[in-house]
Amino acid sequence: MKGVNNNWEKLGRILAPNSKIEWMSTFTGASYAVATEQEYLFDVYVTGRDSSNRSLIGRVQLDLQDDPKVINIDPQPVLSCGTLGAFDENGVSYPCLVKHQDKLRLYYTGWMPTVLTPFQNHLGMAVQQGDIFQRFSRAPILQRTNEDFLSIGSVCVQFDEGIWKLWYTSFINWGNEPDAAKHRYIIKYATSEDGINWIRDNQVCIDIQNKEEHSICRPTIFKYQNLYHMWYCYRGDYYKLGYAFSEDGINWTRSDRDIRITLSDTGWDSQSQCYPNVFRCGEYLYLLYCGNEYGREGLGLARLKI
Secondary structure (H helix, E strand, O other): OOOOOOEOEEEEEEEOOOOOOHHHOOEEEEEEEEEOOOOOEEEEEEEEEOOOOOEEEEEEEEEOOOOOEEEEEOOOOOEOOOOOOOOOOOEEEEEEEEEEOOEEEEEEEEEEEOOOOOEEEEEEEEEEEOOEEEEOOOOOOOOOOOOOOOOEEEEEEEEEOOEEEEEEEEEEEEOOOOOOOOEEEEEEEEEEOOOOOEEEEEEEEEOOOOOOOOEEEEEEEEEEOOEEEEEEEEEOOOEEEEEEEEOOOOOEEEOHHHOEOOOOOOOOOOOOOEEEEEEEEOOEEEEEEEOHHHHOOOEEEEEEEO
16 A cells, blocks of 8 residues: 555465355355454355356355454355346356445346357346345446447445445457457446446546556455555456555556565465455455465455554
């Protein structure tokens, strides 16, 4: 973080796929932590993959007191695949949760297979109903535009300064040459009065900066000392964690060298680190992130004293 130590202390892997729990039997991927009434206890909404390789969103409980650990795993997902033919028929992923009028809104990325490209992604929203979530709409809440005419991937949603703010992943093209990247996507910005209907001005926040990278996604934002701080992931051959800061949340200075969290020599995060979620508990920021192969080898935790 600008003006603050950005050296993260790795606490190790906290969750790995479990063949006995179908919704997370093969992957534990992109996740989002939500505070509970107990100070050190967080509900973590996890993108799992089932035995058919479909993404589902489930929930675990993370205890940060003393030695951080997962103390409970819900046996059933809180959000499953959508109706056949819908934008999320083949999976739901990348959860981002916001409390509104005493209920949690779950923003998520839906998956559907396509013919000439591997898949399409679009943004959905569900609303908390007891222990599960009900879809607000069977259609995406972010429609295609001339500028965002392909897929919409992972997002960060916040209600800040009286307006809803959205940082979202926008696909800009699919590769059609043998040596081309499969896809290219970047992070853009939008606003809303209600968190449902969004105004987009094609405002790019984090762009591809060189020929070595092609995909930037999964923004997570924390506001501190009058600055917005964003962590995300970017990739060439493998994903790495990146960092940027901004005074207004719109115009960003990219400073990837300032985030210091190393790959392990061996093991679950020795090849890549991706899909960050940053949240605060007490005097620490905590970082949830996935390791090798997008979460096939598990979900880990790091912390930073502020």
